[in-house]
Amino acid sequence: MTIVKKIKENLFVVIVVLAYIIMFIAKPEMGIESVKSSGYYIKEMLMIMPVIFVLTALLDMWVPKEKIMQYLGKDAKAKGVFLSFVVGSISAGPVYAAFPMCIMLHKKGASIRNIVIILSSWAVIKVPMLINEVKFLGPKFMLIRWVLTVIAIIIFSWITAKIIKDEDLPGEVLTKTGLHINRDACMGCSLCVKNYPELFEMENKKALVKSYEALDMDKLEKVIKACPVKSISYNEGMNMQYPFLPDSADCEK
Amino acid sequence: MDVFTLAIWVGTLIFLGISLAKDKVKTKQALKMALGMGKAMVISILSIIFAIGFILTLLPPTEIAAFLSGQSDMLATVGGALLGTITLVPAFIAFPLVGTLVNAGVSVVPSVAFLTTLTMVGVVTFPLEKKAFGVKFTAIRNGLSFLFAIAIALVMGVVI
Numbered sequence: 184m185t186i187v188k189k190i191k192e193n194l195f196v197v198i199v200v201l202a203y204i205i206m207f208i209a210k211p212e213m214g215i216e217s218v219k220s221s222g223y224y225i226k227e228m229l230m231i232m233p234v235i236f237v238l239t240a241l242l243d244m245w246v247p248k249e250k251i252m253q254y255l256g257k258d259a260k261a262k263g264v265f266l267s268f269v270v271g272s273i274s275a276g277p278v279y280a281a282f283p284m285c286i287m288l289h290k291k292g293a294s295i296r297n298i299v300i301i302l303s304s305w306a307v308i309k310v311p312m313l314i315n316e317v318k319f320l321g322p323k324f325m326l327i328r329w330v331l332t333v334i335a336i337i338i339f340s341w342i343t344a345k346i347i348k349d350e351d352l353p354g355e356v357l358t359k360t361g362l363h364i365n366r367d368a369c370m371g372c373s374l375c376v377k378n379y380p381e382l383f384e385m386e387n388k389k390a391l392v393k394s395y396e397a398l399d400m401d402k403l404e405k406v407i408k409a410c411p412v413k414s415i416s417y418n419e420g421m422n423m424q425y426p427f428l429p430d431s432a433d434c435e436k
Numbered sequence: 437m438d439v440f441t442l443a444i445w446v447g448t449l450i451f452l453g454i455s456l457a458k459d460k461v462k463t464k465q466a467l468k469m470a471l472g473m474g475k476a477m478v479i480s481i482l483s484i485i486f487a488i489g490f491i492l493t494l495l496p497p498t499e500i501a502a503f504l505s506g507q508s509d510m511l512a513t514v515g516g517a518l519l520g521t522i523t524l525v526p527a528f529i530a531f532p533l534v535g536t537l538v539n540a541g542v543s544v545v546p547s548v549a550f551l552t553t554l555t556m557v558g559v560v561t562f563p564l565e566k567k568a569f570g571v572k573f574t575a576i577r578n579g580l581s582f583l584f585a586i587a588i589a590l591v592m593g594v595v596i
Contacts, residue, residue: 195563221489319535429472
């Protein structure tokens with residue numbers, strides 16, 4: 184069962200390996216040719232990926248969430264769009280180099296629209312590419328294609344943001360926002376109900392949270408401390424696990 | 437190494453230095469995180485790279501160019517856009533190639549369609565993008581990029 188699951192998860196890797204095996208059996212010289220042309224891309228990757236990983240981790244560590252939200256979030260509007268184009272344009276390396284960077288930015292509050300802009304401009308209109316384009320196709324060609332591409336990206340990033348919501352992006356919820364009672368641990372001492380009757384009630388000899396609007400944090404803290412089995416917890420934010428970002432526990436505090 | 441890659445290296449190293457001076461523990465944590473990211477992505481990236489090598493051998497860019505120049509504009513545009521989506525060619529090969537195409541008299545429209553989908557839409561990067569952003573996001577971004585690549589090509593054909 185687990186082997187099947189593993190193959191399913193890495194289906195692409197399996198296909199590539201199989202393709203190479205078949206090619207090497209059928210036409211060994213073509214296989215060698217393929218490996219050779221892969222060599223260039225490996226070099227390209229080694230030149231850019233390590234630095235992208237370090238930069239992403241450093242930015243994650245030092246730039247506070249509020250700043251990213253302010254400059255690249257939903258409410259950044261035109262400023263966010265402009266900045267996203269700048270980030271994508273001054274980049275280097277293949278488009279997949281943008282993935283870890285964009286996951287990190289999204290985790291910190293960048294909007295879907297701006298993520299699409301960064302990815303797309305990273306792919307087609309980054310400055311190193313434009314320079315190459317001028318060399319071989321002339322400045323007029325480059326300029327017209329650049330203007331059209333920017334317009335296109337502005338439009339389809341807007342469409343994408345209309346269709347895709349933040350929840351559609353992967354990110355596993357580790358602990359949720361709000362107040363939780365571990366009902367397995369609760370032994371029904373009803374201390375919490377005595378201390379904060381507006382918030383807690385007993386049901387089947389276990390504590391339960393009533394629906395609430397405002398919280399008295401002082402009172403709540405007392406209740407959490409008073410619970411003899413420490414089964415009450417309160418989280419201010421959502422703790423998420425994102426793809427490719429290991430132990431992304433927020434280190435801002 | 438081009439100037440931009442170099443600039444990112446220099447900038448990051450300076451950033452790392454400042455980070456190290458400010459907080460050693462945090463910096464160590466960041467480096468650990470970077471290593472973790474690398475580990476999580478390396479297999480996917482290598483399979484993308486070898487897939488590109490494979491496709492380039494089966495469909496060499498020069499042959500794509502020869503194919504495109506022999507077709508009618510309509511067919512060449514759609515064909516160029518489709519071929520562009522399955523291959524991923526570095527800029528220093530793609531631009532001279534398209535340059536020769538245009539100079540040899542192939543219309544601008546198919547050339548631009550090829551050029552734009554070449555980099556913006558990726559069949560080989562799809563699995564990794566899916567892992568990072570989910571199926572829905574990846575499908576919509578790539579689908580829209582493809583449609584707009586053709587639109588850009590058509591408009592360019594009129595303007596130039």
